[in-house]
Amino acid sequence: EIVLTQSPGTLSLSPGERARLSCRASQSVRNNYLAWYQQKPGQAPRLLIYGASSRATGTPDRVSGSGSGTDFTLTISRLEPEDFAVYYCQQYGSSPPYTFGQGTKLEI
Amino acid sequence: EVQLVESGGGLVQPGRSLRLSCTASGFTFGDEAMAWVRQAPGKGLEWVGFIRSKIHGGTTENAASVRGRFTISRDDSNSIAYLQMNSLKTEDTAMYYCTRALYTPHDGWSGYYSDCWGQGTLVTVSS
Numbered sequence: 001e002i003v004l005t006q007s008p009g010t011l012s013l014s015p016g017e018r019a020r021l022s023c024r025a026s027q028s029v030r031n032n033y034l035a036w037y038q039q040k041p042g043q044a045p046r047l048l049i050y051g052a053s054s055r056a057t058g059t060p061d062r063v064s065g066s067g068s069g070t071d072f073t074l075t076i077s078r079l080e081p082e083d084f085a086v087y088y089c090q091q092y093g094s095s096p097p098y099t100f101g102q103g104t105k106l107e108i
Numbered sequence: 109e110v111q112l113v114e115s116g117g118g119l120v121q122p123g124r125s126l127r128l129s130c131t132a133s134g135f136t137f138g139d140e141a142m143a144w145v146r147q148a149p150g151k152g153l154e155w156v157g158f159i160r161s162k163i164h165g166g167t168t169e170n171a172a173s174v175r176g177r178f179t180i181s182r183d184d185s186n187s188i189a190y191l192q193m194n195s196l197k198t199e200d201t202a203m204y205y206c207t208r209a210l211y212t213p214h215d216g217w218s219g220y221y222s223d224c225w226g227q228g229t230l231v232t233v234s235s
Contacts, residue, residue, distance in 0.1 A: 001172075030217055030219075031212075031214045031215065031217060031219070033212065033214075033219040033221070035221045035222075037153075037222075039153075043227075044205055044225040044226065044227050044228055045145075045153065045205070045222075045225055046225070047221070047222065047223050047224075047225075050210075050212075050221050050223070051212070056223060088152065088153050090153075090155070090221065090222075092212070092219035092220055092221045093217075093219050096155075096157070096158070096169035096170075096171075097155050097157075097169070097171045097172070098143075098155045098158075098219070098220065098221075099155060100145075100152060100153040100154065100155060101152075102152045103152045103153075
């Protein structure tokens, strides 16, 4: 089973700043099958990125994913108020289970 | 528009059973895999399992934490996915989300990621 470790646990930034969230895998993620989700309080998660770098429908251009192998990054270039939420990475490149990271809380 | 609506959650005693339903609309249900993800109160996301579409065998996979207790099934004629939960434990208390799981093949390998999520149904296991 692949273990995903996200860092930092909490990231405190201001609107307009750049956010970089890390997701590190315990072994290489096949085909870079890594997704990122955003979750706001009281809401279901929402897919942002799949395949490490492909934006899902509705994901703004200022949100981007990068990385390969064991190291992946979600970057939000200019934070908007609606970006403050919890972010999870998930790998789906190994045989199931498709594990999630523990999450990064992005706060003001 | 894709919609997923979970139902069937509630309060149940340890050791008892519960069946969750996920009613889908807005896409050809039979063509897609369906997954379940849960979230304990104040905690992160945990992948529970999924069921492939019939064209890909209709088989299921489950997390080790629920294997042998939880069963995922589907009714393609009514666009419903089910999560049958038996021998429930207090640690199964969580919000349970149904998701559409998109099939992604590449170089002889395939994976599934969750592109659409329902709003969830809360399961509380307590005496």
